[in-house]
Amino acid sequence: MTDCQDDQREMKNLQFFGKINASISHELKNILAIISETTGFVDDLTQLARQGKKFDLSLLENCNQSVVEEIERGFHTIRQMNKLAHTTDMPVASADITEHLDLAVKLTKFLSFSKPVKMVSPEKSVQVETRPFLLVTTFYQLLCELFKATAGDHPLGVKIIAGNNQDATIIFSEYSFDFLPALVSEVLDDAAHLLNFKWETDKSENTITLHLLPAVNE
Amino acid sequence: MRVILVDDEKKFITMLAKRLKFRGFEADIATSGVDAIKMATQKKYDIAVLDIKMPGISGTELKEKLALIQNELKFIFVTGHGGVMQSDCVLGPKDIYLSKPLDIDILIDSMTSCSEKF
Numbered sequence: 417m418t419d420c421q422d423d424q425r426e427m428k429n430l431q432f433f434g435k436i437n438a439s440i441s442h443e444l445k446n447i448l449a450i451i452s453e454t455t456g457f458v459d460d461l462t463q464l465a466r467q468g469k470k471f472d473l474s475l476l477e478n479c480n481q482s483v484v485e486e487i488e489r490g491f492h493t494i495r496q497m498n499k500l501a502h503t504t505d506m507p508v509a510s511a512d513i514t515e516h517l518d519l520a521v522k523l524t525k526f527l528s529f530s531k532p533v534k535m536v537s538p539e540k541s542v543q544v545e546t547r548p549f550l551l552v553t554t555f556y557q558l559l560c561e562l563f564k565a566t567a568g569d570h571p572l573g574v575k576i577i578a579g580n581n582q583d584a585t586i587i588f589s590e591y592s593f594d595f596l597p598a599l600v601s602e603v604l605d606d607a608a609h610l611l612n613f614k615w616e617t618d619k620s621e622n623t624i625t626l627h628l629l630p631a632v633n634e
Numbered sequence: 635m636r637v638i639l640v641d642d643e644k645k646f647i648t649m650l651a652k653r654l655k656f657r658g659f660e661a662d663i664a665t666s667g668v669d670a671i672k673m674a675t676q677k678k679y680d681i682a683v684l685d686i687k688m689p690g691i692s693g694t695e696l697k698e699k700l701a702l703i704q705n706e707l708k709f710i711f712v713t714g715h716g717g718v719m720q721s722d723c724v725l726g727p728k729d730i731y732l733s734k735p736l737d738i739d740i741l742i743d744s745m746t747s748c749s750e751k752f
Contacts, residue, residue, distance in 0.1 A: 438715070442687070445714030445734045446643050452735035453649035460656045482645055528642075528687045 428606075432553045439526040440497050447490045454479045454486075496522050503548040511551060513542040513584050513628065514576055520555035521574075524563065531563045532571040534590075542578040544628050546611055554607040558588070558624075561600045566591045582630040589623045600624070635749060636660045636678065640670045640696065641685035641712070646734075650683075653738055659745075667691025667699070674703045681745050686713040697729075708748045712736065 458479050464471055499519050514537040521533045562572055573590035596617055604615045604626070613628045637659055639647040644665050651661040662677070664670035667690055670682070682700055684693035691699070697709050714734040730744045 442714040446646065449714065449734040449736060450643065450645045450649065453646060453653060453738075456738055457649050457653055457656075460653055482649075486645075528689045528692075530689075 425610075429549070429553070432556070436497075436500060436523060436556075439523070440493060443493050443526045444490065447486045447493070450486050451483055454482050493526070500552060503552050505548075507547060507549075508545065509548055510543045511546050511548045513544055513551075513586070514538075515541075516548060516551050517555050517574065517576065517586065520552050520559060523552075523556055524559050527560070527563075529560075529563050531566055532569060533559070533574055534571040535574045535576070537576040538578050540578065542576055542584045544582060544584050545631050546628065550607060550610055554603060554611060557603045558600060561597050561603060562588060562591045562624075565597045565600075568592070579627075584628045586626045586628070587623050588626075589621070591622060596624075635680045635745065636662075637681045637683060637745065638662050638664060638670060638673060638679045639683045640664045640667065640688070640693070642666065642688045643685070650736070650738075650741075654742075657738075657742065659742075667696040670696060671699055671703065674700050674707075678704060679707060680749055681708045681710060683710045683712055683741070683745075686711050687715055710741070710744055710748065 458476065461471055461475060461479075496519060500523065503516070503519075514535075517535065517537075521535065524530045524533075559572070566572065570590060570592060572588065575587045575589070577585040577587070579585065604624075607613075608615060611628065612631065613626050615624065615626045617624050637654060639651055639654075639661060640663075641647045642665050644663070647663040647665070651663050654661040662673060662679075664673055667688060670684075674682075682697070684696055686693040688696075693711055693713070697711075700707055700709075708728065710730045710732060712732050712734060728748065730748055732741060732744060
């Protein structure tokens with residue numbers, strides 16, 4: 417890679433981190449907003465009690481349950497943030513493809529235009545030597561482009577197939593557009609060399625197939 | 635004062651509606667732009683409190699549609715996104731923008747001031 421290409425890659429990585437950061441902070445603000453309104457309502461009920469007025473105790477139980485659920489939602493959000501942060505630990509590493517694709521799917525759930533994803537993966541872990549951070553970035557961007565171009569809430573299909581030689585195939589299907597958005601090609605072409613994969617589309621089947629080859633290019 | 639709260643975070647607006655009712659407001663909730671439009675065709679509201687980022691119809695698009703149904707309606711935008719003011723010129727001169735998490739007293743002050751001013 418030339419210095420200029422390195423700079424462009426760095427900029428894209430920063431942009432990706434910024435985008436993820438914004439969507440996660442939005443999610444955390446929503447969680448805090450619910451907790452804030454719920455505790456505010458408990459305060460309102462306390463005022464009622466002070467005035468000697470009676471209210472149904474199940475209101476308090478519901479508030480408590482809601483706060484517990486939002487705390488769990490917050491932990492889930494932070495877990496995804498933490499997993500993403502750790503994909504930068506090693507520039508090149510053996511990575512579980514299902515885990516990394518699942519992380520990308522979970523990160524897209526924080527977006528307002530997110531769509532359901534039906535993922536099918538082998539029972540055994542599919543390990544491929546790759547660039548973990550770039551792999552998640554690429555999956556995330558690809559999913560975003562497919563969501564944007566898909567109408568309705570029909571689930572996007574993602575199937576992971578283990579190869580025989582530490583390679584893997586991933587098939588994206590069930591998206592509902594007749595043409596491939598230009599950004600999909602851009603995202604995949606951009607990462608294909610660094611992640612060492614080949615990709616193709618089948619217009620009659622409406623599928624995008626990525627074949628991740630063993631060992632990434634240095 | 636009749637208020638419609640629109641946000642895809644149902645728990646948030648449900649709780650907010652309860653707190654507004656506790657303070658004497660009439661508050662209805664809608665979790666999508668489509669529902670809000672249906673409700674606005676059936677009932678008159680003084681103020682619409684809209685989340686900016688929602689699946690389907692965004693808060694700013696919804697404002698345009700609701701204003702066509704009820705031209706006296708005043709708008710308050712609420713969002714968990716930072717930088718909305720900078721990145722999008724989404725607000726009209728009469729609109730108010732509040733950031734999540736909300737302070738109920740500030741929301742009520744905003745509702746009162748925007749209904750009195752215009």
